Amino acid sequence: MTIQTLREIQAVQGAKLEESTSIPLSFGNDTEAIAATQTGVALCDRSHWGLLQISDEDRLRFLHNQSTNNIQSLQPGQGCDSVFVSSTARTIDLTTLYVTEDGVLVLVSPNRRQMLIDWLDRYIFPMDRVELKDISAQNVIFSLLGPESDQLLEKLGITPLTDKPYASHKQVEIDNIPVRIAVGSGLVTPGYTLIVSVDRAVSLWKTLIEAGVIPMGNRVWEQLRIKEGRPVPDFELTDDYNPLEAGLWKTISFEKGCYIGQETIARLNTYKGVKQRLWGLKLNAPVAVGTEIKVEDQKVGKLTSLIETEEGFFGLGYIRSKAGGKGLKVKVAEVEAEVVEVPFLTHPAE
Template structure:
């Protein structure tokens, strides 16, 4: 089933490595489309976990940072799964269905989260987990013209709804779910479809004018937008407040794994480092030290080269300063800048 989609993509110039569409050979055009038109990114290698049965909302409410008990079918949210000491495991998007919750998780956290969630299901809990990654595909429409394509799909009802809201639609024989949000801080939509219809839906989206975008382009957008990912910005070294994920946290919902630590950090202004964008004068290595007047104040966690220069993400000690701070990254000059995906307090 997925092979049909891959054949269409390869015919369009895609290079595919380990099941991931790395590039269509059109990065510049696709990135322009993401900013000014609409780009189409295949995110099918991301994990999709279905959480079902009667206790599903209570269970997820107790396992992550957002308030699941207040959510109704057709809504969604971003949430962070954290350890008992509030260290980040993954940033996840959750879609509330009529009889289940669909979790869209980072590719390298799919198996880990399945095992981690299963560990917290106790005998009396009515919770079931199912990995539906191989049965489904996920595409993101990215860019200000995304809603024009959504309209042409017959899914205009979803336009102007809140982030995370989603609905099922049908076009010809293709049934697909459309959710508000591109996965970045760029307007767009995320589409989830059964794998047997993935090739036809992809073909339709391209025919309607979406420009295919590979993983290389997504990674550049991710870094310049500031979306943190596991093993780089989301690790045992950082908590969700430091990672700029305040928008995913409910400070009023009560107890959950890691809640005490997060509440204490918020109450006592204990965020000692923060994730920022770093505009750079030259290339740097991930892991490079960020310095201010010969004092180490942080380190680089991601790096990319763009058509406008070099850019990284990195954690900077809060006391050192923030936006506008001039720093050195190794021997390279840099400037700390804001990135649109991140938030820095509970009011955002």
Template sequence: MIEELKQLQSGLGAEFAELSSIPVSFRNDAIAKQAVREGVAICDRSHWGRILVSDGDRLRFLHNQTTNDFQKLHPGEGSDTVFVTPTARTIDLVTAYVLEDAVLLLVSPQTCQKLIGWMDRYIFFADKVKLQDITSTTATFSLIGPQSDSLIRQIGCEALIDRPYATHQLYNFGDLEVRIAVGSGLVSKGYTLIVEASQAGSLWQELVKLGAVPLGDRVWEQLRIEQGRPVPGAELTEEYNPLEAGLWQTISFEKGCYIGQETIARLNTYKGVKLQLWGVRLNAPVVAGTAVMLGSEKIGKLTSYTQTETGHFGLAYIRTKAGGAGLQVQVGEASGELVAVPFVEYLESVEGEIK
């Protein structure tokens, strides 16, 4: 049970978000970040949503609903994809794992019911598609760090090492049955593990015994901002499209019609990406939502901010024509410099302009 997991985490010093089971910190933030750089950390992502899409038309349906190509995926494979509105505004970045008889979607926290409602609108009478929210009956952990291969090898899953992103397999680890997928959810090397809620505590305990360092949601948030992973409510909103968010790897430009496809194709064909997501290295704290200025001209907006052991850092959408990496800007009372972030893919034409 998830309550058992919470008790185990409490024993490791976990501090929880108010009225939730989300471990914000294990009072070891610096050690956890070091583990991400040099060892292996474990992050509880059970508050992320999990949706099971099943029945005969599941792949065709998701192919028509999101930006990536589902028709080319086979059981054991997966990919990141984006749900967008008809005008290509972003709803959520999700990871899809294709099973033998279903597709498992790992979605951002607090978007599960929104996405189920969104998809349900597009299921018509003849469509063979079923949606099931399995968030409460499952748990998700991420192993993050260069030593994650070593830990995966210890539990007998070496067949996944060096496999493509989102490749996944169901493994028996002692009495535990766990689905393990390549990819940590961040740019950092790692794996995502999905298990029944009743086995979550046992799996967590075993992974910690094998050397995984517990990592709280506060450090996850720092990492995702430093690496440039966009999230709903900040970088993924109805103000922005997935090309502006730099999510080029999630988009198929070869597949047929899907929701938002016409707008995305037009933006790509006519080089119409007017904004681009950048990291901003800052010299002082700044509130998300603050305008980014170049002299007296507003060129963008800060969408996320974090303070780390190395200083102040944020993410911002910047007008493409304003420049890129190395550009000196003003964000509120703080000075900043634009830097590339690894989760984002950049237009070659833009990179050429700013070198």
């Protein structure tokens, strides 16, 4: 079976497909799906995300030298988030790495797949024993989101990875379907990431729906990622910002050796050079993304994302540290807004 077959089944289940990605935008059940992420379990199709496979003997050393986290210490069955940055520490992508017995799987943002492949390929030298492969077309990514995710796995005969660290993973069979299951939904919301071959994706989707999960469209994913504060390329992750400003401190090892962009990041950390940071914003009305954020007619930042929720309008934006933080009242164009914390992001204590 193909992705097209999966789309046809999802359409029967009420899916409205996005034109650009062909993934479900909504199943016409957004309120129910949000509730499932809070009290039950929802299922989100992330098949438009990229999946790279890095193999051969130097794979861990190579990735260790290309990204911000301590990759070389990871054992098979472990994983982590890591950021790929330019030589000037501008963010290319926030990725999740899963170390297997014979390779490393790298889950990348939808619009960064080719860019990252080209970027990594530039740094593979003739003596490096590294093989880089894009396996996105051969695999599908699903996310389970919600507090009942462990109970769902138990219902399907799978021992959940309860109490295992983030990005821990294992190969299992769900209804005789080989699936790699990893701790973490991709958001702060508890859950799991599932990697399945494209020819078994339809069977897995059906099995999960029949087990009682609520299908969830990308519109709800986008709402959750903004409310939780996950930064994404082209919005929060651009050439204008580094991963420290973006609140991705958990993805950075300050103890590891040299990697691309390391000198700039170390200098920013050592000399308290982070002059702005990413925050959540509660707004009274909608405003165009890219609008300046002001305090008393003084520009202090920029709005990077916006979504309408049942509670009102919520956005993300960078704000200069000197202007203030949580609780700060600002104006975005003529719209009043309040600065709030978001759980995905971390920063050191001031």
